[in-house]
Amino acid sequence: MSTDFQPKSDFLAVLKERGYIHQCSDFAGVDDKAKSGDLIAYIGFDATASSLHIGSLLQIMMLRWLQKTGGKPIPLMGGGTTQVGDPSGRDESRKLLTLDQIDANKNGIRQVFTKFLTFGDGKTDAVMTDNAEWLTALNYIHFLRDVGRHFSVNRMLSMDSVKMRLDREQELSFIEFNYMCLQSYDFVELNKRYGITLQMGGSDQWGNIVMGIDLGRRMGTGQLYGLTSPLLTTASGAKMGKTASGAVWLNPDMLPVYDYWQYWRNTEDADVGRFLRLFTELPMDEIRRLENLGGAEINEAKKILANEATAMLHGRASADEAAETARKTFEEGVLSTALPTIEVTRSEFDAGIGVLTAFVKAGLVASTGEARRQIKGGGLRMNDAAVSDERATLSAADLTGEGVVKLSMGKKKHVLLKPV
């Protein structure tokens, strides 16, 4: 690709410098648009869960930078397309969600955008859209005549997402096959409604985006553009955002702020620079300084990464609190009452809770069986003392001065159990 392309616009300059760009259909075209100040771009988000997770954060950041550099960002909620299911990057069919689930999910997801983007009616204000608005109203025959005739099945069969399924002789249902048509149509529709000329997305969206550009040409939208971000993996090759307990969610009711902070704090050395560029807005020379810290000093950079990333999503105060909690817990070895807390009723507590059950309640282990195994392996601690007797019961004597019991699994995961 044109890695040697020298952007004139702030938007592309930032994206390029910080490593957001994987492919672009026309660098010069997007650059001119951005430069002239009337770049309006969208990214689609499927409503498959009640919160977005870290995997979508890169996309959200691109919209944020667009806004900061004078463009207009349009997050598109896939209220319609989620009803169909995107086969891209998947080797088997997605389960179809019910409409109620999708609605609930949309509400959960919406919250995140307001943290990263400014919404309103101004020129660069973000506008929330939902493709259910136009997709659910489509008439099948009309759609086929007006839009469907522009699609070449030959072409669609050559798309990576489709080819992969066919090559592996895996089922690709007709409904999924239509997903890309709907996404292409979204692009055209958004162009009509908002004057959008750029669609961004993850690299797995490239095929769908290009199809949208084509469709636009045939339906007379004028030139459309596409830009994708690289697929993010950690330096050791793992997909980002997956932990044992699930994805790294962005909504605080799905993942405590402290855990979110910890996720960033535990970044691998080799990823620190890349993540600072992508997930914080620190100036580049500051980032260059931080990523060059050697040995244990790089931990300072990780703290800054955690602080900045957390502050952007949850606010500066929450980030500071998480940082302080971590400092007390790890550096001073002092109990912080701001650790994630699980409450139990006083009567339940007084009746005597077994250690095994306590760890299950805290969510640190999935079953009493796992608790037993972890105890054998020396992985569970109560008030920082290793648990050795699986038959032990919690009692008032185990309460700390703060009136809680600190349960730990491994060195990093701590939860407070609090009788109320």
Add this chain to the structure above:
RNA sequence: GGGGGAAUGUCCCGAGCGGCAAAGGGGGCGGACUGUAAAUCCGCUGGCUUAGCCUUCGCAGGUUCGAGUCCUGCUUCCCCCA
């Protein structure tokens, strides 16, 4: 329409002569070493009121003291022939 294969531990891949809670990986979790890192080494990786009990190999029946394994029917997928 005919013939032949396949479905395994609810993360994935995958072995499995009638005695199986079921080999081996990957991934994940824990321990050691470190810097809350990586790499490496070790342990664990169905559930429970754990010397025991319960539930698992696509679904439903059957044979057997005993079935993931054999038989019958069904579902889904793949291949070959028409």
